[in-house]
Amino acid sequence: MDFRVEGVSHSFEGQPVLTDITCGFRQGELFSLVGPSGAGKTTLLSLIAGLLSPQAGTIRYAQTPDLNAPIILVYQDFILFPHLTVADNVGFGLKARKWSRATRRNRVEQMLRYFQLEDKADAFPAQLSGGQRQRVAIARAMVVSPAILLLDEPFANLDRSLKMETARFIRSTQREFGMTTVAVTHDLEEAFAMSDRLGILLNGRLRQVGPPREVYFHPQDLEVARFLGPVNPLTPATTADLLPPGTDSPSKASFIRPEALEVEGDANGPGCIRDIHFAGHYIMYTIDLRGQEIIVYSQQRVLEIGQRVRVRAVQA
Ligand SMILES: Nc1ncnc2c1ncn2[C@@H]1O[C@H](COP(=O)(O)OP(=O)(O)OP(=O)(O)O)[C@@H](O)[C@H]1O
Incomplete structure (x- = not known):
């Protein structure tokens, strides 16, 4: 679903972390939030997820998020339930939503096929590679058809080739499922490659928002330009x-x-x-x-x- 962040500010212990953030997020887009460490990216994601309440400003969702139209936040650590199989990890959210066993099984099978994890259905997380664990975590988030999917550092801890693969994968699944997705990333190359739009957060301020080529070739000032690449x-x-x-x-x-x-x-x-x-x-x-x-x-x-x-x- 689409949603809008309006005039949002947030401080921790009196220190401003986000200042007057205003931005509309469109239905079905992949929006990457980029910025240096400490810029406030995770804080903005937590506010969108409803884990924090903004101290100023509002976040307006096109419809009120609930169990049928949830906001799902996937953290960089991708904590899977170690004692559950891949299939049970993926199906966990459906069980919590009281889906019947048969419909659950169908849906999980469909997701595992899509995420190329069919042959890992009975494996436990410890038996998977880092990239496979990551796919399970994303499948587990997507299985409940979130209205908004929030990804915090989806490429953390992945090597270069796996990053490219994961970026392509996130892009195609996100498109296929038509899910509004906001990803926080340090990796500019991946953000350029997979995003519809980028938001550049510097020192708690959203300095520019636009499609990758536009912000790269037409940054609004030298500071934004330098953050995005050599000038x-x-x-x-x-x-x-x-x-x-x-x-x-x-x-x-x-x-x-x-x-x-x-x-x-x-x-x-x-x-x-x-x-x-x-x-x-x-x-x-x-x-x-x-x-x-x-x-x-x-x-x-x-x-x-x-x-x-x-x-x-x-x-x-
Ligand atoms: N719960 C908290 N209590 C106090 N300070 C916090 C809290 N959470 C975040 N901060 C501070 O707010 C600032 C922004 O943190 P945030 O995690 O949002 O940045 P970030 O852009 O996601 O950084 P990174 O890329 O390193 O994850 C940092 O200075 C951080 O130390």
Whole structure:
């Protein structure tokens, strides 16, 4: 269901943790809340879940959450019942809702199939891998068709490849089930890859909300830009070099991303390559452009340290 956080503020022991948060959350979207450690992400999730009451402001749900339209919060630790099998862990919420044994079994089987856990139905949590345990925890949350699903650090404790797999999995199940989902994550790459929208929380304030590409390429200020990835600040002098004549700065924040620039050798160019760093799928060039350091991510392999170059913004 959709819901709206309006003017919400919260403090712990007199210390403000969230200040005047206002944001609408849409039915069926996957919204990732990102921000540095201590920014207040978990606190906002706890407020949405109803575990905390806001000290100021309100949270308005399209309908009152109840047993049939619950808000489910899955913590990063994914605590499963160790003495219950996978099937019983997944079916736990249905038993609590007094579903009959037969309908429960059908629904659990369906979930296990969907989560590719059929062959683990009789296993106990200790016999599963970290990724499988995580899938059980998410299946256990989704089986009751939550109106709002809240995920706190769904990728914590997973290695890189499992993170990608889990992100794709969360995305496809969330779409399939049409569930409004809010995920808190430290992992920006995953958040960009799987979200409909991102909310950037810095120091307890929701600084920007928007689709991944929009917030990445058009952050509202340099602080948001820096949190989301490396940036080159634009000065009047470098703007003239980098952008076609007559163009305004590409963002309100007067900066440009390293991958939004391209570099080419030019004996009369205004730049000089100072450093080259091979980063696998791209090469990072550090360029002195009229005294200002500019970073460019490029696929070009032929440039050398000391070479004169020209740097330009890539047409988006
Ligand atoms: N129950 C509490 N009592 C006192 N202070 C708290 C409590 N819960 C959170 N805090 C403080 O509120 C601030 C925000 O915490 P929160 O857990 O919401 O941040 P976060 O963005 O989720 O951080 P992380 O990414 O590290 O989990 C922190 O300074 C934290 O120490």
